[in-house]
Amino acid sequence: MIYGPTLLFSIGEGAVVPLIPVIAAHLGAGVALAALVSSALVVGQLCGNLPAGWAVARIGERATMAIGGCFGIAATIGLIAAPNLVTLTIAVFVLGFCAAVFGLARHAFMTTRIPLSFRARALSMLGGSFRLGVFIGPFVAAGLLGVFGDPHAAIWFALICLIGVVLLVLLGPDPEKDAAAALARTEDSPMLEEDTGEAITGPVRVHEASTGVFRTMWRHREVLLRLGVAAAMLSAVRSARQVVLPLWGVSIGLDAQTISLVVGISGALDFALFYASGQVMDRFGRLWAALPAMLLMGAGFIALAFTHDTPEAAMWFALFAAVLGVGNGMSSGILMTLGADLAPQADPAAFLGSWRTLTDAGGAAAPLLLSALTALASLALATGVMGAIGLVGALAFLRWIPRYVPRT
Numbered sequence: 001m002i003y004g005p006t007l008l009f010s011i012g013e014g015a016v017v018p019l020i021p022v023i024a025a026h027l028g029a030g031v032a033l034a035a036l037v038s039s040a041l042v043v044g045q046l047c048g049n050l051p052a053g054w055a056v057a058r059i060g061e062r063a064t065m066a067i068g069g070c071f072g073i074a075a076t077i078g079l080i081a082a083p084n085l086v087t088l089t090i091a092v093f094v095l096g097f098c099a100a101v102f103g104l105a106r107h108a109f110m111t112t113r114i115p116l117s118f119r120a121r122a123l124s125m126l127g128g129s130f131r132l133g134v135f136i137g138p139f140v141a142a143g144l145l146g147v148f149g150d151p152h153a154a155i156w157f158a159l160i161c162l163i164g165v166v167l168l169v170l171l172g173p174d175p176e177k178d179a180a181a182a183l184a185r186t187e188d189s190p191m192l193e194e195d196t197g198e199a200i201t202g203p204v205r206v207h208e209a210s211t212g213v214f215r216t217m218w219r220h221r222e223v224l225l226r227l228g229v230a231a232a233m234l235s236a237v238r239s240a241r242q243v244v245l246p247l248w249g250v251s252i253g254l255d256a257q258t259i260s261l262v263v264g265i266s267g268a269l270d271f272a273l274f275y276a277s278g279q280v281m282d283r284f285g286r287l288w289a290a291l292p293a294m295l296l297m298g299a300g301f302i303a304l305a306f307t308h309d310t311p312e313a314a315m316w317f318a319l320f321a322a323v324l325g326v327g328n329g330m331s332s333g334i335l336m337t338l339g340a341d342l343a344p345q346a347d348p349a350a351f352l353g354s355w356r357t358l359t360d361a362g363g364a365a366a367p368l369l370l371s372a373l374t375a376l377a378s379l380a381l382a383t384g385v386m387g388a389i390g391l392v393g394a395l396a397f398l399r400w401i402p403r404y405v406p407r408t
Contacts, residue, residue, distance in 0.1 A: 002110075004172075005065065005165045006129040009072075009102055012161030013095070014137020015144075016079065017041065019151045020092055026151070027085050040089045044096025046360045051097075052104040053216075053353020061109040062169060068101035069166035076159040080152055100360070102165075103130075104352055111340035111348040117282065119340060120289075124278030124333030131271050131332070216350035223342055224354060227400040231335050231355070232362030233393030234290070237297045238331070239363035240386040241266075241324045243370055244379075245317075248304065251379050252313045262318050266325035273329030280330075281337055286405050290334050290397045296327030298390025305384035335359050341405045 020041065024034040055064045071094055078091030106126060114122045141154035217224065245266065249259035281289045300323040307316035339355040340348070366386065373382035 002106075003125060003129045005168050006102075006106055006126060007133050008161050008165050008168070009069070009099075010130045010133025011137045011140065012076075012133075012158035012165075013099060014134040015141040015154045015161075016076070016095070016137075016158045017134075018138050019141060019154050020079075020088075022151045023079065023082070023155075024085060024088060027082065027088060029085055033085070037085060037089050037092060040092040041096040041099075042360070042364045044093040044098075045100040046096075046357065046364055047093075048097035048100030049104055049357040049360060050353045052101040053108075053349045053351070055101065056105050056108045056349035056353075057347060061105040064105040065102055066166055066169045068098045068105065069162055069169060072098035072102070072162045073159060073166065076155055076162060079155045080159070100356070104349070104356055107336055107339065107352055107356070108349045110336075111343055111352065112345060114340075118278075120281030120286070120333060120337045121275065121278035123336040123340060124274050124281070127333040127336060128271070128274035131274060135267065135271060216344075216347075217354045220342070220351055220354070223400075223404050224358060226396070227338065227342070227404050228355060228358040230393050230396035230400060231338060232358045233389050233396065234294060234331060234335065235359040235362035236366040236369075237294070237301070237386060237390040237393065238328055239366040240301070240370055240383075241297065241328060243367050244301070244304075244383050244386065245321050245324070247374075247379060248308075248317055248383070252308060252317060254314060254317070258314075262321050265318075266321040269322055269325035270329040270332075273326065274332035277330050277332040277334065278337075281334065285401075286334065286338060286341065287397060287401045289330055290338075290401060291394055293327045293331035293334070294390050294394035294397060296330065297324055298387045298394060300324045300327060301383050301387030301390060303387075305380045305387065308378075308380045338401075338405065 017038075020038045021029075021034040024037040029037060052064065052068070055067070059067075075091045075094040075098060078087060078094070082088035082091055107123075110119075110123055110126060140157060141151075144153040144157055145151060147153070245263050246259055249262060254262075277289050277293075300320045304316065304320040307313055307320070310316065335355075339352050339359075342355070343351040370382045370386065373385055
């Protein structure tokens, strides 16, 4: 009940996302307009975090997930029946909104009920569930396309997944009640006191009252503007990797099969390290995952930027794609873990909504920055700039993680 709904939701989403431009093209969109329709998913996710934080604080994680799943069902029906691009764009936006609602509800649940001693491993597993779903989903979509020859077949598959999610959330065992009962039976577990960083004991209790999303943002503005911006830089570098690697392969003249193979290997390395990242964070501290990951990805982007016109460009492309995959895998779960560490333990949802809005904004801004720099200068310069952002983010983590997330 903790990871199952997450995996099922992400498999359905992973099956849909690659086909959104295809469906838009069938409705008459050109390349630029199809890209704009696809971007509605990221915009919806960005807009969904703050309302999701408000909802979780008032009606609980389970009810919020069920409502988000129902709206996701409506969105997939809209994708199937969309008669024009406007309807399709609205459906894609709602799907992204629901993904944010679903993700934040599960994040808030884990924050309040997972002991600090293995919080990073638990949240890395949650991140790994998302990654596994996004990894499996496109292959399922490809198989359905091969059988039925219609992109809507994958949307029907996503609809079945979302119906299964809602049924599992509503009819399965309630993890909120089970976790509360387990905390009542077990010994007190050490947690970090919210303001001082001192260790305290006792199970975490969720207060009924909520301080509100915007009041929470103002109260925690210092950490959000410092460590939150560093986290947004990490999200931007991660997002840039997904854009740069395919574009770089095309730019140096590789065929689609080779590019897909290189990107697939990079993704496999990324996925393989998700649990190791949690182990490192729990054993040695959050900085030991965040700093090496940012240094690897920042240095990898900068080094890749100098290889575009070399005779061995294809070899360097494969090498640095692997480096970026390892760096991204080392950071698996770090954003959720830092958010959980920083959130007020009695009422985390509003803070997590603000935190996830910042990180999602970084991820959404990276493709826009890359496009602008590539149009104004070159892809190599844009890649180098993303590497510089990664190194600046590494310095920010080095400065602010020891201050706000003490190794206690």
